[in-house]
Amino acid sequence: AGPRNGTAPTLLTNYLDTQYFGEISIGTPAQTFKVVFDTGSANLWVPSYKCSPLYISHSRYDSSKSRTYIANGTGFAIRYGTGSVKGFLSQDIVMVSVSDIPIIQVFAEATVLPAFPFIFARFDGVLGMGYPSQAIDGITPVFDRILSQQILKEDVFSVYYSRWVLWGGSDPAYYTGDFHYLNVSKSGYWQISMKGVSVGAEMLFCKDGCSAAVDTGASYITGPAGPISVLMKAIGAAEMAEGGYVVDSGDHRDLPPGTSITVCVSSLQQSQYGEDICVVAFSGLDIPPPAGPLWILGASFIGHYYTKFDRRNNRIGFATAR
Numbered sequence: 001a002g003p004r005n006g007t008a009p010t011l012l013t014n015y016l017d018t019q020y021f022g023e024i025s026i027g028t029p030a031q032t033f034k035v036v037f038d039t040g041s042a043n044l045w046v047p048s049y050k051c052s053p054l055y056i057s058h059s060r061y062d063s064s065k066s067r068t069y070i071a072n073g074t075g076f077a078i079r080y081g082t083g084s085v086k087g088f089l090s091q092d093i094v095m096v097s098v099s100d101i102p103i104i105q106v107f108a109e110a111t112v113l114p115a116f117p118f119i120f121a122r123f124d125g126v127l128g129m130g131y132p133s134q135a136i137d138g139i140t141p142v143f144d145r146i147l148s149q150q151i152l153k154e155d156v157f158s159v160y161y162s163r164w165v166l167w168g169g170s171d172p173a174y175y176t177g178d179f180h181y182l183n184v185s186k187s188g189y190w191q192i193s194m195k196g197v198s199v200g201a202e203m204l205f206c207k208d209g210c211s212a213a214v215d216t217g218a219s220y221i222t223g224p225a226g227p228i229s230v231l232m233k234a235i236g237a238a239e240m241a242e243g244g245y246v247v248d249s250g251d252h253r254d255l256p257p258g259t260s261i262t263v264c265v266s267s268l269q270q271s272q273y274g275e276d277i278c279v280v281a282f283s284g285l286d287i288p289p290p291a292g293p294l295w296i297l298g299a300s301f302i303g304h305y306y307t308k309f310d311r312r313n314n315r316i317g318f319a320t321a322r
């Protein structure tokens with residue numbers, strides 16, 4: 001059947017403004033998984049049935065139950081900010097949207113997951129939306145497999161966080177005005193050049209320009225730890241023990257008016273003691289060269305825009321979300 005008029009949505013679930021994920025299915029008959037659509041990586045992995053039972057609260061892929069499974073077995077490991085996910089490669093039919101875009105995909109069955117932070121994950125796996133050059137083991141990413149089917153209206157996907165990912169186009173019903181396009185600054189990454197970071201009218205950081213990744217798989221805005229701690233003081237946030245910052249949830253202090261991006265500086269979260277705390281949507285992260293220094297514009301930034309990731313023109317478009 002394929003997508004109507006060349007576009008198809010995948011609806012997303014928003015967990016505490018920090019985890020956004022949607023459903024895909026793998027295998028015949030379909031085994032469904034909740035995955036993060038992550039522009040900051042380029043591989044698909046889901047937990048394997050052979051994964052440690054610790055992970056029983058998540059869906060696990062059972063190749064023995066799929067008629068379209070093709071064994072591969074090559075080892076796989078992907079490094080994230082917090083540790084590596086290890087496993088092995090398999091091939092099967094993957095469906096990324098209810099309007100059935102079936103693709104034959106090589107993906108990883110994860111057998112080793114770092115307990116932290118995955119015990120907090122409300123999703124099962126990760127579907128990388130990055131460029132092929134970023135993919136481990138040279139595996140063709142999901143979006144490239146979809147593009148090669150020539151069924152999409154445009155070689156783009158749009159993110160209307162935290163509601164859905166739209167494959168193949170953008171929907172004017174959900175944004176106003178034109179897209180402001182920024183060319184991808186480093187081929188193979190959804191990375192742009194940032195002109196500066198200012199609080200109110202005062203430019204405080206990145207005065208000579210700097211790089212930023214537009215990363216749908218990250219929860220917050222992260223920047224080098226130094227500048228972030230200065231920024232946190234500027235908005236009166238206090239540092240939490242395990243990193244991250246909180247502001248007094250009484251006064252929802254937004255950045256001073258006139259800031260070019262009025263990012264909500266906090267997202268409501270439950271602390272481990274259960275009371276509501278306001279977690280600031282920024283955190284400090286020093287990314288070492290050659291990838292860094294790098295700012296990361298995650299969900300708390302992306303959620304303020306209708307964002308179009310354009311593979312045809314290697315650019316990212318931002319429009320005002322309705």
Ligand SMILES: COCCCC[C@@](O)(c1ccccc1-c1ccccc1)[C@@H]1CCCN(C(=O)[C@H]2C[C@@H](N)[C@@H](O)C2)C1
Binds near residue numbers: 021216
């Ligand atoms: C908006 O939804 C985001 C999903 C949550 C991301 C995340 O918050 C998370 C929380 C709980 C459990 C697991 C994971 C998680 C961990 C690894 C991969 C995907 C999700 C990540 C925590 C660690 C830092 N971080 C990244 O490096 C991320 C950055 C990104 N590019 C990925 O490749 C790794 C974000």
